Amino acid sequence: DLFSALCKLQDLLREEEKLQLSLNRYISSIQESGQDVPPEILRFSESLKIKRKTIKDGYRYIEHPINDFHLLYRFVVEWQSVFDNIWCKDCEDTEAAKDFNFTVQLVSKRLGLWPSTYDLDGASSALLRLWKVYKLDLNKFINGIVQTYTADQPMSDDEVLTVAKFADSVKDDYSEMRWLEALYKRLQTRDGFSYNQTTVIRVARSLAASFYKLGFPKKGILILEPFHSLDNRGINRDVAFYLSSANSNENETIPEPTPKDAMYEALCREEQKSLQELAKLRCFLRETVIPYYKAKEEVVNYEPRIAIFHDVISPTSIEHLKSVASKGFTRSTVFLENTGPDGHVTYGKLDNVRVSQTSWLGTDDYPELSRLENRIKLTTGLSAEYKSVRSHSEKFQVLNYGVGGMYTVHYDYTGYMLGIPSNPLDSDDIRTSGERMATWMFYLNDVKAGGATVFPEVKTRIPVAKGGAAFWYNVRPSGATDPRTLHGGCPVLVGSKWVSNKWIREEGQMDRRLCGLTEDAVENFPKI
Ligand SMILES: O=C(O)CCC(=O)C(=O)O
Numbered sequence: 001d002l003f004s005a006l007c008k009l010q011d012l013l014r015e016e017e018k019l020q021l022s023l024n025r026y027i028s029s030i031q032e033s034g035q036d037v038p039p040e041i042l043r044f045s046e047s048l049k050i051k052r053k054t055i056k057d058g059y060r061y062i063e064h065p066i067n068d069f070h071l072l073y074r075f076v077v078e079w080q081s082v083f084d085n086i087w088c089k090d091c092e093d094t095e096a097a098k099d100f101n102f103t104v105q106l107v108s109k110r111l112g113l114w115p116s117t118y119d120l121d122g123a124s125s126a127l128l129r130l131w132k133v134y135k136l137d138l139n140k141f142i143n144g145i146v147q148t149y150t151a152d153q154p155m156s157d158d159e160v161l162t163v164a165k166f167a168d169s170v171k172d173d174y175s176e177m178r179w180l181e182a183l184y185k186r187l188q189t190r191d192g193f194s195y196n197q198t199t200v201i202r203v204a205r206s207l208a209a210s211f212y213k214l215g216f217p218k219k220g221i222l223i224l225e226p227f228h229s230l231d232n233r234g235i236n237r238d239v240a241f242y243l244s245s246a247n248s249n250e251n252e253t254i255p256e257p258t259p260k261d262a263m264y265e266a267l268c269r270e271e272q273k274s275l276q277e278l279a280k281l282r283c284f285l286r287e288t289v290i291p292y293y294k295a296k297e298e299v300v301n302y303e304p305r306i307a308i309f310h311d312v313i314s315p316t317s318i319e320h321l322k323s324v325a326s327k328g329f330t331r332s333t334v335f336l337e338n339t340g341p342d343g344h345v346t347y348g349k350l351d352n353v354r355v356s357q358t359s360w361l362g363t364d365d366y367p368e369l370s371r372l373e374n375r376i377k378l379t380t381g382l383s384a385e386y387k388s389v390r391s392h393s394e395k396f397q398v399l400n401y402g403v404g405g406m407y408t409v410h411y412d413y414t415g416y417m418l419g420i421p422s423n424p425l426d427s428d429d430i431r432t433s434g435e436r437m438a439t440w441m442f443y444l445n446d447v448k449a450g451g452a453t454v455f456p457e458v459k460t461r462i463p464v465a466k467g468g469a470a471f472w473y474n475v476r477p478s479g480a481t482d483p484r485t486l487h488g489g490c491p492v493l494v495g496s497k498w499v500s501n502k503w504i505r506e507e508g509q510m511d512r513r514l515c516g517l518t519e520d521a522v523e524n525f526p527k528i
């Protein structure tokens with residue numbers, strides 16, 4: 001979906017300006033010829049004027065989840081209905097309509113794919129995810145408020161209903177109820193609220209139905225009570241139905257479902273280590289082979305050791321990485337076997353567990369990146385040299401997550417050890433390089449809210465800090481994979497997130513990391 005693809009949203013924002021200009025031309029030429037413009041088109045054009053006026057900085061606009069939702073909603077629902085209105089299949093198009101349709105076709109060509117309901121579903125799913133993971137106040141969220149960041153407009157009633165309907169479609173009854181409830185509350189506090197308004201009735205009935213679905217018919221009856229005097233047939237029927245299934249021992253509160261990855265989500269919100277454990281963590285200046293260079297190491301977990309190295313990449317290198325990576329972005333895949341309908345097996349597939357854009361950069365194409373490889377070697381003692389066969393490391397993988405972008409918990413190791421037949425479809429460089437022994441991950445920007453890297457098995461959290469890097473071993477000194485390294489990237493709440501992975505392989509580390517004498521040997525790190 002487009003929701004978390006930053007550059008795609010920027011394209012939409014830019015192309016919308018062209019559509020807007022063209023629509024204005026269409027309206028004035030219809031008016032000049034003395035005809036009437038359909039009122040719904042005039043209404044849309046007026047509201048668009050107001051919405052687009054506040055977009056001064058397009059980049060800042062799409063950093064907010066509610067703005068992103070607005071943008072996609074406009075394309076999938078509102079613009080679509082304008083097109084349907086102006087485009088006339090069986091009649092002779094007027095010059096004005098022809099001109100407008102021509103612009104639409106041009107824009108459509110430039111965008112490649114027009115945003116679809118699939119993308120809007122992705123956007124709804126992202127809003128639900130952010131609300132749940134960060135336990136956002138829903139009344140504020142639908143009004144566009146996330147911490148100190150406010151969207152240009154609150155969500156419209158129809159937009160909130162879209163998210164509730166999506167929750168219903170994926171059988172997330174609890175979320176559907178909460179979103180309808182928040183909308184109903186908002187309607188109640190609005191000037192001119194009245195029980196006989198069609199929107200109010202519609203939302204109240206949907207809310208009552210969702211209470212019923214959750215097994216709380218009495219709450220449904222209570223919601224519909226103020227509407228009794230209307231003597232509305234539909235409402236009366238609903239109430240009679242809920243009455244027939246109500247029983248006296250209905251609970252007061254509706255239990256909130258527990259999430260599948262509760263520790264991941266808790267860590268995304270805040271650190272979960274006890275104060276005693278936190279008190280033992282230390283920062284070190286780690287000696288390197290260069291006498292005057294000591295690496296700033298902050299230990300965030302001892303067993304297994306997970307560290308942040310601060311200030312290991314300069315702003316210039318960061319800009320360079322980002323700019324070359326942007327040219328080659330594709331939607332990230334995960335390393336999964338995927339059997340097609342014809343039985344043909346491919347590796348890597350699109351999946352909602354990993355929502356980001358990816359680009360691979362090697363020293364074969366960008367020799368200047370060897371300086372960064374040297375920096376990693378200097379700091380970790382491991383060789384990060386990229387080679388076309390028996391490589392010591394993989395290419396730099398640059399990732400860009402937009403709002404809602406994330407990577408659910410996973411292991412970085414592949415299960416392919418040195419000397420063991422590996423994925424035959426891997427390229428020569430890494431097929432011959434063994435396991436992903438260690439992960440080095442540069443943080444290339446600051447994220448306004450969200451986006452931490454978290455390790456649920458060891459209750460460890462790495463907040464994003466530009467210019468730093470995270471480092472840990474995915475295998476023990478013996479070479480056994482270490483499941484305690486389970487980790488994930490938290491959803492971006494506001495802003496965007498840029499990181500670059502460098503996976504260090506077994507090959508080439510022979511005399512750099514000692515294997516120890518026992519199966520469970522650990523490195524002799526300084527300990528507190
Ligand atoms: O973005 C993050 O914080 C984690 C990324 C990650 O774990 C990966 O790309 O393997």
Ligand SMILES: [Fe+2]
Pocket residue numbers: 410411412487
């Ligand atoms: Fe990872």
